[in-house]
Amino acid sequence: MKKEEMRKAAVLTAVFGVVSITLMLHRSATKHILITDAAEMPVSSVNSGKSFDLLIQKGESEDGKMKLIIPLAKSVSSEDIKLEDRYSDHELLIYVDCREEGFYGDNAIVSDNDILESAVCHTENDAGRVCLDFKLDGFYANESALTDHSTIEVEFFKPKERYDKVVLIDPEINTTFGGILSAAGLSENEVTLDVAQRLRSIAEKDVENKVKFFFTHMTDTDISDESKELLIKESCADMAVKIATSDSEDKDNNGIETYYNGTYFIRDLSNVRFADIVERSCADNTGNTALGIYECDESEALIKNSGVPSAKISLGYLTGNKDAEKLATGSYRQKAAEGIYQAILDGYKEME
Template sequence: MDNAAMKRFAIKATVFGVISIAVMLQRSATKHIMITDASGVTIDRGTAKDAYKILVDRNVSDSQKGKLTIPLSKSVSSDDIVLEDGYMDHELLIHIDSREEGFYLDNAVVTDLDIFESAICYKENDTGSVCLDFKLDDFYVNESSLTESNTIEIEFARPSRKYDKIVLVNPVYDGESKESTSNTSSSDAALDVAMTLKELSEKDSDNNIKFFFTRTADVAATEQKRIDAIKASEADLVVEIGTGRDYAEEGVISRYNDIFFTRGLNNAAFADKLERNCAKKTGAKAIGIFALEDDDRFLMESTVPGARIEVGSMDSKFLESAGYKKKAAEGIYDAVLEAFEEME
């Protein structure tokens, strides 16, 4: 081999090596990826002709025991998958841009779990995107990852088996109430604070506190579903976030159930923590804590410590400030930490 040929061979070998390393790095980067949480996404499920039952294979290998294993077409990557955890409806939806129409007509999911009430595949568009809709028999948390064999593996657990402390948050929905002179409706402000609280909790892994939310979009679950979620989520605390009307002055108010006496921490004490911490963080006046009226069934039927924090008047200009709502969320989070410290 002459020098020119040897040089060409060396260049080709170098290029091949670089490509191989890049492929290996890409594979390792996507080997175990948590699928994106997209709670609150509105789904158009199309018509009945666009849906069919998913095939379920009960013959599991040792590594598949206690899991739901979902095959993927070869063209699917982690960027093509979105998981929607609809725990309020005991539902798990997985949106897959598969680009292969009818893939799940011929490819079964694999599981030995008996927690599924139904499994349906919905067509989402004409390019192969589908939604796998799994109805569950109870309230579960899950962990999802991709495998080297190009499948999604999902494990399920009851909340208390995975988390030491659980909080159920109910951002009050007031969809009909748009008469406010402010640009922010009551329901929008409550949801904004709740979603900021969600971000804060997800960044704090040291405390192992799981926050569940009765809604994450501008739509609410039924009142009975919200009440049922207190027990189903195995919540240790419940927090209701709302706004008030007809305040004589700007500030925060907390309300509590004065009928049930809860062990470990009474409702009035928790209400005080919410009001005090929110006032401290936001700089708003602590107007007071008051007993709830009996029309708030969510808190009146709760048998775990709970309270409602009204982060301001519906007409408050403060609620148009993202900074104010962030401080209110921080105050709620601090109150929750104090509450768990007292309950221990």
């Protein structure tokens, strides 16, 4: 190899090394922690153990954004942190297994804004496992990152400041006897929450369409219809979808059916049209029978009172001699989630 070629190769190697180091440093400073919810991390322990007010230190954000900076013990990694948004309660819970008892009694949270109404630490054991409970003064979306300074940075913002497409999802919950409806012990809760989880996963992986989903709840604990209706307004949702199942004394009843709001006519995308899109998309994707669309009654408050395109999709009959087996499988639920997601994308196309 000639000297000139060797010199060029050395320069290129040096440049590549600098770029690689820069990228590694950037990634280490912006590692995203795992965003999770109550379905994966039970929150009944929030009220257990001792609780105390967190220390809050006033700080100013250099970029003018609303941020919360939470210190971490040196040994804490992203696997030790779980976040749960309780949008209906204007609350953010952060679970940290910091392995240092009393850590948050000595280390202050830095806040550069006045959106915090309260900040409480719930201790879950004597080994440093805690739940940091932040009560906000309104509805805020957030994005979180684990920095290389051993802190969690949580940025708060109003949904429409960051997202062009926002959808509210309401997994229906049957609280009677744990929601068990099928002869095999399959519950509506199990189906709807699982489909909601799958729907969220699909949306998070779709970087092209960038649809933001907010969920009324992700546990067996439901919230009031009034709170759900308020969430539509506070989240600035463009659409709302309730995920449900059906039941009947007749085991021969099987298939998908969808309900719409017959009260409001919405010019860009009518409720009837949206329900039809959801029905067809889910039926086509799952291969199940489309039973049709129907106007909902007064019992469906979320759909009935919604001022945005809304639909309730029943993914099948838990009591059906065909549907019960389908609803119990992960493959059927995945196809149902994909059907709902595609219907939402099709709905946005009609609204353009």
